Amino acid sequence: MAGHAPAKREQAPDFSDYRGxxxxxxxxxxxxxxxxxxxxxxxxxxxxxxxxxxxxxxxxxxxxxxxxxxxxxxxxxxxxxxxxxxxxxxxxxxxxxxxxxxxxxxxxxxxxxxxxxxxxxxxxxxxxxxxxxxxxxxxxxxxxxxxxxxxxxxxxxxxxxxxxxxxxxxxxxxxxxxxxxxxxxxxxxxxxxxxxxxxxxxxxxVHTKVLDFLPEEKTVDLSTAKVIVAGGRGMGGPEGFAMLREVADALGAALGASRVAVNAGWIGYEHQVGQTGQTVRPKLYIACGISGQIQHQVGMQDADIIVAINRDPNAPIFKLATYGIVGDIFEIGPAIARRARELRARFAQEQAAREPAAASAAGSST
Ligand SMILES: Cc1cc2nc3c(=O)[nH]c(=O)nc-3n(C[C@H](O)[C@H](O)[C@H](O)COP(=O)(O)OP(=O)(O)OC[C@H]3O[C@@H](n4cnc5c(N)ncnc54)[C@H](O)[C@@H]3O)c2cc1C
The missing domain is CATH 3.40.50.620 (HUPs)
Incomplete structure (x- = not known):
């Protein structure tokens, strides 16, 4: 048609010399x-x-x-x-x-x-x-x-x-x-x-010179953590995160967070999980007071086991979770920490009891 240039068909250039x-x-x-x-x-x-x-x-x-x-x-x-x-x-x-x-x-x-x-x-x-x-x-x-x-x-x-x-x-x-x-x-x-x-x-x-290199002390490494306990808006403030840190310590876990918690200044950015934070793949991810918006999910959805603790039974995180606990994190968190500490103490006692027995068995055989 007069006045209209024919539509150009997109032709891929020849890239056959590019391989690998x-x-x-x-x-x-x-x-x-x-x-x-x-x-x-x-x-x-x-x-x-x-x-x-x-x-x-x-x-x-x-x-x-x-x-x-x-x-x-x-x-x-x-x-x-x-x-x-x-x-x-x-x-x-x-x-x-x-x-x-x-x-x-x-x-x-x-x-x-x-x-x-x-x-x-x-x-x-x-x-x-x-x-x-x-x-x-x-x-x-x-x-x-x-x-x-x-x-x-x-x-x-x-x-x-x-x-x-x-x-x-x-x-x-x-x-x-x-x-x-x-x-x-x-x-x-x-x-x-x-x-x-x-x-x-x-x-x-070269336009830039490195005069010195001062590494920042890394306080948390979420990328290699096997267990992560993460908190969101439901933690309510820095005190909530102090409680969550006790849960994490009792479980030998790293502490993660949603962006809301980081933006509120309750915890540092190096703890943020999600689209604009870190992508993690621990064996166990415990999401506490986190609703599970897509931007958070993309950072933790590949965890082997996801446990969600939320007082809203309709929170989206439950669709993703392997195990869901509907309830208040301020009741459930301390209970988990207590039980984890009990189990650790029992395990340590049992191990201590086994060791002298093993040592005396080794002693009697020589
Ligand atoms: C471009 C972009 C990038 C983003 N990147 C990220 C990112 O990297 N990471 C990220 O996390 N978010 C990110 N977000 C934000 C994201 O959309 C959500 O706003 C955020 O994840 C919500 O955080 P939250 O789950 O802590 O808060 P909310 O959505 O407010 O959820 C709080 C949850 O806590 C529960 N709750 C409250 N009190 C208790 C209690 N006592 N016990 C138990 N449960 C309780 C509530 O029922 C609720 O489900 C991004 C958003 C945008 C637009």
């Missing part, structure tokens, strides 16, 4: 962030679907041991960029190093952990490479026909899941939150290749 699913292994002082290994496991599964290799990118100085570790966690090939200028994380040199390896060896998918540094790095790398980046993915899958990465994440305040595709550029990039995927067990018998990639950047060309 890669993970950036973020490290500090030669210790890898666990999310790198967690993503390596998912990368391995997706590479098997696509019939390609997995790659790991290790950047730093004196970090060859991490390249070897990456192979144990599932990397077929590790690109190692080791140079003094890369000793500490700084956006500019690390982004140049990762971008250089990607431009040279062309992976089709590149994943980063959503740590503070990982988010910063991924954004800078995507900008240099002029490709797309899905931030904070919570589900990853690949289409074996199109080789497209489906990176899904909660959106619109957690009310919807969006699946984001990057059809026109390579690599397809995503950051993923720690704790979303389980790390595979390391296999020391696995074999892989380590490719040392030379990197040249004069320290004088």
């Amino acid at each position: 699913v890669w993970v950036h292994i973020h490290q500090r002082d030669g210790v890898a962030a666990p999310v790198g290994w967690q993503l390596m496991g998912r990368a391995r599964e997706m590479a098997d679907v696509l019939g390609c290799e997995t790659g790991a990118v290790v950047v730093g100085h004196g970090v060859r041991h991490l390249a070897e570790q990456a192979i144990q966690y599932g990397a077929d090939v590790v690109y190692l960029v080791d140079a003094p200028v890369l000793a500490r994380y700084r956006t500019q040199p690390w982004a140049l190093a990762v971008s250089q390896v990607v431009q040279q060896y062309k992976p089709e998918i590149m994943l980063f952990g959503s740590t503070n540094d990982g988010r910063d790095l991924a954004g800078a790398v995507a900008t240099i490479l002029q490709t797309g980046l899905t931030a904070d993915g919570t589900e990853l899958s690949v289409d074996p026909e199109t080789r497209i990465l489906n990176a899904s994440r909660p959106d619109f305040g957690g009310k919807l899941m969006s699946t984001i595709l990057c059809k026109q550029h390579r690599p397809q990039m995503a950051t993923c939150r720690p704790g979303v995927f389980p790390a595979p067990p390391p296999d020391p018998t696995r074999h892989g290749r380590i490719v040392e990639v030379p990197f040249e950047l004069d320290e004088a060309e």
Whole structure:
């Protein structure tokens, strides 16, 4: 029709020279962030679907041991960029190093952990490479026909899941939150290749200098906790959290919280579980006075066992819970702490009674 340009059909460019699913292994002082290994496991599964290799990118100085570790966690090939200028994380040199390896060896998918540094790095790398980046993915899958990465994440305040595709550029990039995927067990018998990639950047060309590094004392590590006792608005204030801390201590658990409790200043942000907090996967999660809104659920729904304590029988958390207790946390919490302490004391006594018996048995046999 006159005056109308014909509709353009979206034609995917030829990306056949891009192959492999890669993970950036973020490290500090030669210790890898666990999310790198967690993503390596998912990368391995997706590479098997696509019939390609997995790659790991290790950047730093004196970090060859991490390249070897990456192979144990599932990397077929590790690109190692080791140079003094890369000793500490700084956006500019690390982004140049990762971008250089990607431009040279062309992976089709590149994943980063959503740590503070990982988010910063991924954004800078995507900008240099002029490709797309899905931030904070919570589900990853690949289409074996199109080789497209489906990176899904909660959106619109957690009310919807969006699946984001990057059809026109390579690599397809995503950051993923720690704790979303389980790390595979390391296999020391696995074999892989380590490719040392030379990197040249004069320290004088780097805009930022690290004068000193003052680590913040970490008071809580929810990502590795086996048991978490978490409180929400129903705790009523800091005193409620003091009671909950006793429950947590009695159970040997870490203390978690909903965003409402954190925003109210009852407990620090490092305890927040959920979409804008941490993703956790403990064996046992006890949600106390938490209604279970979707933004909280996305952070704890992968716990093996969920116990919900809430005085509202219609609270949404009960739909997710393995066990639900309808009642007042200020009655139930102290009762749990008391019982846990009794059981611990009994266990300690029984063990003490067993030990002298075992010691005298050992003594009489010599
Ligand atoms: C973009 C965005 C991101 C968000 N990110 C997060 C996040 O990361 N984490 C998060 O948690 N939330 C997040 N939220 C907020 C979320 O939507 C909810 O507002 C929040 O999770 C509710 O917290 P809550 O369950 O503690 O409070 P409420 O929803 O008010 O629930 C309190 C519950 O306590 C129960 N209760 C009250 N008193 C007692 C008692 N004595 N004993 C037992 N039960 C009692 C009540 O019945 C009620 O079910 C986010 C929201 C948005 C929009």
